[in-house]
């Protein structure tokens with residue numbers, strides 16, 4: 001089949017590499033002039049690797065990631081450093097961390113030559129016919145895959161819900177030059193209306209993120225100074241990690257998700273994947289994982305598809321992917337609300353609840369999120 005993909009983020013790149021490996025003729029269009037990624041680090045859980053393995057990309061991503069986080073004590077701490085939930089390394093062996101830029105390069109290297117078209121701003125057809133307007137020129141396909149992110153124009157064009165909503169907090173991300181400060185401990189620290197997360201990377205550096213409940217649209221004169229002030233009294237090595245990061249390499253983003261969940265991911269011969277379909281807050285660390293699951297599910301469902309069976313395969317994609325991602329979208333938002341609580345009494349209650357909960361409960365909840373299986377009954381339509 002001829003397939004046109006809008007957007008070379010993680011979702012679009014995984015889908016393109018996998019569909020090309022299956023023999024489809026795929027062109028991927030990216031409006032930016034490079035296919036590098038915006039962002040710092042990333043964690044991927046075993047569901048993402050189950051999906052990548054199913055489409056032959058697991059080892060490509062393993063080669064640029066590591067289980068360094070699984071060698072450390074992890075969980076949730078208070079700003080004083082006291083553990084609320086402590087997960088020993090044996091509970092997190094399957095989490096892998098990586099640099100976003102390395103993931104993008106590894107995926108781009110799996111694409112067929114010349115199939116990635118940069119500096120192409122693409123417009124989907126409102127009626128869902130598989131036609132793309134590429135820089136003013138019309139390109140025809142059998143199927144259009146919109147992987148164009150949270151502000152997806154295709155989602156709007158196709159009438160599949162356009163509103164996004166502010167999650168109430170801003171996130172900063174950075175890569176600290178050295179992991180020398182870690183003392184065998186990673187994970188998240190939850191304060192009142194603020195969080196700090198520590199993720200060791202494969203190359204001895206440390207990916208960190210920080211959040212703060214604040215109105216959208218803020219800016220920093222110097223992000224490092226802002227964060228050093230904000231986390232001044234928090235446990236070690238938080239200040240050291242911020243200090244060891246170049247101020248102009250710190251990213252600041254207001255966090256949004258979809259305001260309502262789309263009633264469908266499919267519009268005739270157009271299909272949404274990744275953040276375009278189900279942008280969620282990053283509180284479960286599953287946005288990219290779900291984009292990868294989408295890409296794998298779509299690829300497997302398109303095996304052996306033709307014009308006659310395509311609509312049925314797309315309907316199956318919709319019925320498989322929407323319930324799972326809707327649950328994650330809701331749960332991410334809820335987790336963010338609890339994690340960002342600002343009220344002192346409520347945050348005390350939250351911390352008491354976390355301390356009282358057995359760590360196996362947390363590990364079991366994580367295990368449910370991390371389960372992905374390929375679609376069943378692939379031969380029967």
Ligand SMILES: Cc1cc2nc3c(=O)[nH]c(=O)nc-3n(C[C@H](O)[C@H](O)[C@H](O)COP(=O)(O)OP(=O)(O)OC[C@H]3O[C@@H](n4cnc5c(N)ncnc54)[C@H](O)[C@@H]3O)c2cc1C
Pocket residue numbers: 006007008009010011012029030031032041042043044120121122123147148149150152153171173209253255273274275276282285286287288289290291
């Ligand atoms: C602070 C933060 C931390 C996160 N941490 C994690 C994590 O640890 N683990 C995890 O799994 N997820 C995480 N996520 C979520 C994850 O980053 C996203 O879910 C994922 O990157 C979405 O990928 P995507 O391909 O769907 O969309 P995007 O990455 O947004 O890619 C969309 C692409 O489409 C292009 N595009 C848009 N419109 C057009 C057009 N008209 N024509 C051509 N190109 C177009 C854009 O330029 C862009 O390159 C995090 C998110 C945030 C904000």
